[in-house]
Amino acid sequence: MHGQTNNADITDLKKQLANFFIESKQEIINRVTIPLNKIKNNPKDLQGFDELINAYHSLKGVGTTYGFDVISILGKEMEFLLKSLKISGFGSNTALINLIDLTVAFLNNFFDSTESKRLLMDKNHPVFEKIQKFKTTNRI
Numbered sequence: 001m002h003g004q005t006n007n008a009d010i011t012d013l014k015k016q017l018a019n020f021f022i023e024s025k026q027e028i029i030n031r032v033t034i035p036l037n038k039i040k041n042n043p044k045d046l047q048g049f050d051e052l053i054n055a056y057h058s059l060k061g062v063g064t065t066y067g068f069d070v071i072s073i074l075g076k077e078m079e080f081l082l083k084s085l086k087i088s089g090f091g092s093n094t095a096l097i098n099l100i101d102l103t104v105a106f107l108n109n110f111f112d113s114t115e116s117k118r119l120l121m122d123k124n125h126p127v128f129e130k131i132q133k134f135k136t137t138n139r140i
Contacts, residue, residue: 014067018115021066025111028062029104031055036100043092052100053082070121071110077131078103084140099134102127 021028032055038048056078063072078100085096106127110118134140 017066018068021062021068022111025108028059029107029111031058032100032104032107036097036104039092040097049082049086049092053079053086056082068110068118070123070125071107073123074103074106074127077128081131081135081140084135085138088140090138095134095137099130102130 032052035048035051035055038045039052042048056075059075060072060079061075063069063075106125110121113121
């Protein structure tokens with residue numbers, strides 16, 4: 001029938017969106033690594049800190065948009081963590097930088113994985129345990 005969308009069309013569209021997201025790997029990674037490098041060079045760089053918050057906020061949105069819940073969850077967790085640290089006046093330190101480096105490694109692993117492996121990634125991944133441990137240690 002004219003005007004109706006079938007499941008095959010929806011599945012094809014989802015695959016196209018997923019491929020577009022995967023092709024945007026470097027841009028997405030750079031949104032985190034550029035402000036991270038600013039903070040590594042100057043731990044008191046508030047602009048870099050704000051850019052990191054925005055980067056994870058964007059991850060939360062694009063993860064949802066492109067159907068990658070694990071990316072959305074990562075963005076949500078890190079955005080909350082960084083906003084909480086900012087409100088409390090907590091600056092960046094080695095533990096925070098190491099945690100952010102782990103999230104970048106997770107993102108690289110996600111992008112470099114096969115489609116079937118990406119589908120298996122979920123909030124039980126060790127990076128989420130590290131985020132929770134950081135939150136507990138820092139009373140967030």
